[in-house]
Amino acid sequence: MLQLIRGFKDILPGEVELWQHIEDRARALFADFGYREIRVPLLEKTELFARGIGEDTDIVEKEMYTFADRKGEMITLRPEATASIVRAYIQHRYHAVDPVQKFFTIGPMFRRERPQKGRYRQFYQINAEALGIAEPLIDVQLIHLLVRLLQRLRVDDATPHINSLGCPVCRPAFREALLSFIAGRREALCSDCQRRSTRNPMRVLDCKVPGCREAMAEAPAIIDHLCPDCAAHFAVVREKLERLGIAYHLDKRLVRGLDYYTRTTFEIHTAALGAQSAVAGGGRYDGLIELLGGPPTPGVGFAVGFDRLAEIVALQQADFSRPAQLFIAALGPTAQASAFDWQIALGEAGFQVEMDYADHSLKAQMKRADRLRARRVLIVGDNELQTGEAMLRDMATREQTPVALDRLVDTLRQSLANS
């Protein structure tokens, strides 16, 4: 039997309703705060991600689905959305019209990581990006949005971990401090880190290999090396978070897995996922727009791991599927034909109506109505057609009320409104 590709998954009916519920909440929140939807392609030139995310990152080195198209051009299934959104911002010259743009996008990303619970090769993200705003207030707005979204979905242990990664002004001195710290411990590092450490020592701080973590436990932290501007920026972020009553954890070790970050960075971990995996991550990327060919423009954003969020929300609320509003149990071909017409008319009037398309027994049809969790059942046979009246059964109370078949829409509306 043909099966799906390892690390990929189907999102089945029943589960999809949960995903829609989360998506609805996210869309409502973004609308309230002026974030507009943008949809960018799944495929982009490989160079966009290699340059944007950074050649030395795990994502670019090991995890991208990259291939030559038929003309030999190297293209990549997007491993994240930020680089693509920035590309679109530059390409459509938003910076020339109104540099301040707030976007969101929801969709699949692809990374060839080792699959495990909560880690997939096709996964989904909810992204928000604010471009053109240098002030720390927007960092706080984004963290607030993220925390609110999780609260509205009743994820209650969503404490953001925050850090500042500085800027090109404070990095060189920190880099020197880090390089000299690493110099005494090179032997303890994994081969990836040994290779990357001279070119990009910050990556060593992000390595998940236990030996590297241990060796780097006492490493200098960039937050102790911030330039005055970065320190002031971060102080405002912290102060405003406190003013908003958003509890956070200052995590000096937080570095993130993508190279574009500057200044404020954050992640949200929840107990439901275990220590290693974050449900969301983000931060500032003030150099990215320029790096990708645009004018110097600041940016900040986040991505929520949709799959992980859905797993957490599902723990609290199991069933999001919508019950049918009416099941028409039709007995005999004439009643079947009428039921079919009613189903169409009621569907047009906005009711979700189900029927049995084959001529099964009443018992079998009632079983199906139960399975669909139908709120009402209308039982119709030749008799009912003749008298023009049938019984509408409330499946919760088992009460039956006679209804005139030519007044089905009104009666059903009233009946459903009453319970």
Ligand code: HAM
């Ligand atoms: P990221 O930390 O690589 O950041 O991913 C964000 C979130 O996506 C993670 O916290 C996690 O929940 C989810 N995620 C990542 N990889 C997987 C996977 N293999 N399976 C399931 N979920 C996964 C970014 O992607 C940045 N673009 C976020 C950002 C936006 N920064 C600024 N703007």
